[in-house]
Amino acid sequence: MNRTTPRVFIAATRQNDGKTTTSLGLMAALQRYYPRVGYIKPVGQRFVEIAEQKIDEDTVLMDSVYKLNCPLVDMSPIAVEPDFTRRYLESANNDALVEKIQRAFDRVAWEKDFVLCEGSGHAGVGAVFDLSNAQVARVLDAKVIIVSRGGIGKPIDEVTLNKALFDKEGVEIIGVIINKVLPEKIDYISDFARRGLARKGLELLGVLPHLPILTRPSIATIMEELHAQPLNEGRPLHTLVHDLIIGAMSVHNALRCFQPGVLAIVPGDREDILLALAAALDAGAPIGAAGIVLVDEFKPDLTVREVIRQMPFPVLLAEGDSYTVTSKIHDLVVKTRPDDLEKINLIRDLIGRHVDVPKILRALGGTPHNAAATPAATA
Incomplete structure (x- = not known):
């Protein structure tokens, strides 16, 4: 498998904490440094059928927005259908699944300068079929960013719990992004979350304000x-x-x-x-x-x-x-859609202003092609 193209894996402490929002905005921020950025969601749980292929809906979103010039089936190699887990438990085929993910990554990374990998929930999601987010990050030889929901104590507790599984798989977490923070509490949360994470050996990469428009359905x-x-x-x-x-x-x-x-x-x-x-x-x-x-x-x-x-x-x-x-x-879980242009533009700006992308790149040890790009503001 390709182990030379720089990559990062976006995980979260829970589902719907902001992985896709982060990935959507981070893709635009990365393109300021790397001309050709690829995307893969190795294991997807919500999918649509396109040309008789089951494709994760987040992959469809990313391709619609960024025109990634890669077959959708490679960017979404495994779709967890309703009977997927049962069939796996009856006849485990982990080696075949791992090979499928690695081959898909190679095709996604072909002629790309960087690959953004998106997970499907907390570190343990997928463990029942031996493809937890921690295991997939290891398979892809990727370092991890964890996205957590706003606060101080609860996100640090949850990040620590997730870190234990990533540590077990030998996967490095380069930092944490805290999402959905009340705008008036940004400075306060940034200060104390940075202190708390530092005690766990983790960096705070950004704090994103809660914007009600992102949770409003069309x-x-x-x-x-x-x-x-x-x-x-x-x-x-x-x-x-x-x-x-x-x-x-x-x-x-x-x-x-x-x-x-x-x-x-x-x-x-x-x-x-x-x-x-x-x-x-x-x-x-x-x-x-x-x-x-x-x-x-x-x-x-x-x-x-x-x-x-x-x-x-x-x-x-x-x-x-x-x-x-x-x-x-x-109770509707609002997901960003390809035609939500106002939301997409807002997300790009949100990540660009509140996430320290140069710090991410330094932690990955990469050398951006566009070293003169204006760095994003830190939280």
Whole structure:
């Protein structure tokens, strides 16, 4: 396997702590030093099917944003299907899986100056089939950056727990990035987290502020999660949802709640609200919405559906009652999508300003091609 191309492995203390956000922004930061950066997610757990291949959705995101000029199947060599673990436990084939990852890495690294490797959770994820993040980092001969969620005590405790498994595999952790910190606490967290990590022999590489926009779902994400049917095609689906309301009040009170960025959950038989909303829009009233989700399996009649087709924002029809649908949206894990351009630009800037990329490169022992690049600000 290629052991000369510089590489780094992005792990986390838990799922959804910010690995993909970090990888997305770090890719842009690395390109300031290395002209050709490759990407691989050796083991993926959430995938989509493309050309009959199961490809991790984070790989699709990275390729869509950065046009990586590498087959998707090489950047996502192993997709953990629902019966993957059972089949492995029945007939372990670790050598074949390791060889598959290493061959994929060689193809990803071909003619590249650097490779960014993204893990799939904490150090132990995948241990059941002998491919934990710690084991995969060892297989790829990669040093590790751990991403943890905001705070002081809890992230240091969790990083220490993860470090034990990386140490067991002989994998070096070059530092920690702490994510989702309240902006007003950045300096405080940076100071004390740096002290606490130093006691564990670890460097603090950056502290990222919590930005609510990154956790707000788009209408497209919600439609996909609910398997909802659009009732008025051609409306903008990339609008971000800032707030939810349930249309279980009087028409007068409901209309006051319709504001830009609001997603309204409305029983499908509340035709009074829909007709009043349409009339208010026609009259030029200062109201709006990110969209409407009709629930309770009551479909409006044909006359009302014609009115819905004229509304300027998406109206979706979803199965389930108001509570079930609202709970699904509330509990939704928001992942950055290729068409979330505002979020992607924000993430690039976030990493560029708050992560010490030169420190990362020094820890990796690499010699950037663009040594004159302006270094990123430290946390």
